[in-house]
Amino acid sequence: MPPRKIIIDTDPGQDDAVAILLALASPDEIEVLAITAVAGNVPLALTQRNARVICELAGRSDVPVHAGCDRPLIRQLVTAENVHGKSGLDGVDLPAPTMALAAMDGVEAILHHIRREPPGTVTLCALGPLTNVATALRRDPEIASRLAGIVLMGGAYFEVGNVTPAAEFNIYVDPEAAEIVFKSGIDITVLPLDATHKALITAPRLERIVALGTPVSRTVASWLNFYERFDVEKYGGEGGPLHDPCVIAWLLDPTLFSGRKINVEIETGSDLTRGMTVADWWHVTTREANALFIGDVDAERLFALITERLGRL
Numbered sequence: 001m002p003p004r005k006i007i008i009d010t011d012p013g014q015d016d017a018v019a020i021l022l023a024l025a026s027p028d029e030i031e032v033l034a035i036t037a038v039a040g041n042v043p044l045a046l047t048q049r050n051a052r053v054i055c056e057l058a059g060r061s062d063v064p065v066h067a068g069c070d071r072p073l074i075r076q077l078v079t080a081e082n083v084h085g086k087s088g089l090d091g092v093d094l095p096a097p098t099m100a101l102a103a104m105d106g107v108e109a110i111l112h113h114i115r116r117e118p119p120g121t122v123t124l125c126a127l128g129p130l131t132n133v134a135t136a137l138r139r140d141p142e143i144a145s146r147l148a149g150i151v152l153m154g155g156a157y158f159e160v161g162n163v164t165p166a167a168e169f170n171i172y173v174d175p176e177a178a179e180i181v182f183k184s185g186i187d188i189t190v191l192p193l194d195a196t197h198k199a200l201i202t203a204p205r206l207e208r209i210v211a212l213g214t215p216v217s218r219t220v221a222s223w224l225n226f227y228e229r230f231d232v233e234k235y236g237g238e239g240g241p242l243h244d245p246c247v248i249a250w251l252l253d254p255t256l257f258s259g260r261k262i263n264v265e266i267e268t269g270s271d272l273t274r275g276m277t278v279a280d281w282w283h284v285t286t287r288e289a290n291a292l293f294i295g296d297v298d299a300e301r302l303f304a305l306i307t308e309r310l311g312r313l
């Protein structure tokens, strides 16, 4: 089988960084056509810069990095420096990127690749707020029928919320964009907190990454050490969750995960529950299923996969 063609839409973020590295370390299975940055964990000027830092760390300055939307569709941007640090990639000092930002705007780049490749061959992997993806769909609704699917990290049902009691960060930041995506009719796979809160960066798992003894593994370990401190303080337990790599791991080995085809609606009206993913896990409505909602992950095997792939870089 030829590698699956993907576009990574992202707001790096240390966990986004590990997801991008995982994809770049897997050329037999995945071809990264482009990386499109969006405002989220930190403002766009930093997310596009961080995406280039990550490509250079992987020795892949040939992957085009584009800057997309600098704010949600209608709301003010909410960022997460409290989790990711001021730069979005705090934890280790890396050289400023030398590769240039691609000239094409991120939304145009999404449209360009989906239109250029044969129908049904491009998968959009969304690791941040869905602003770029929704803007692309608004600009050209035809792309919905050309995409192979969207795999996204966002939302929660049993775990409810991480940024408010009701909402997960990526959906909370731009709920109107999420609503457009979930109503698009595209084949959607959702990696919500229900799965990612089981993908914990425990000490033994981190040690196995450190033991690779490479510049990439040392950098990843420093990032994860910094990034998990916030969630360990918040949730307690044996480690912080590693969210975004689950999206790429799903493409590499779906047997790591299990979930249900269900209906998911996005709350956009209420201030109290803004960005809630109302997931019909128990099939108690007649609303049509619009997403595969992942509920569980084999965390041990997930980290084994991530560690083995990081060792290739």
Ligand code: BDR
Residues within 6 Å of the ligand: 013, 014, 015, 016, 041, 080, 083, 127, 128, 153, 162, 168, 169, 170, 243, 244
């Ligand atoms: C999501 O929010 C961001 O902070 C992470 O990068 C991840 O995409 C988790 O809620």
Ligand code: CA
Residues within 6 Å of the ligand: 010, 011, 012, 013, 015, 016, 041, 127, 128, 244
């Ligand atoms: Ca992210």
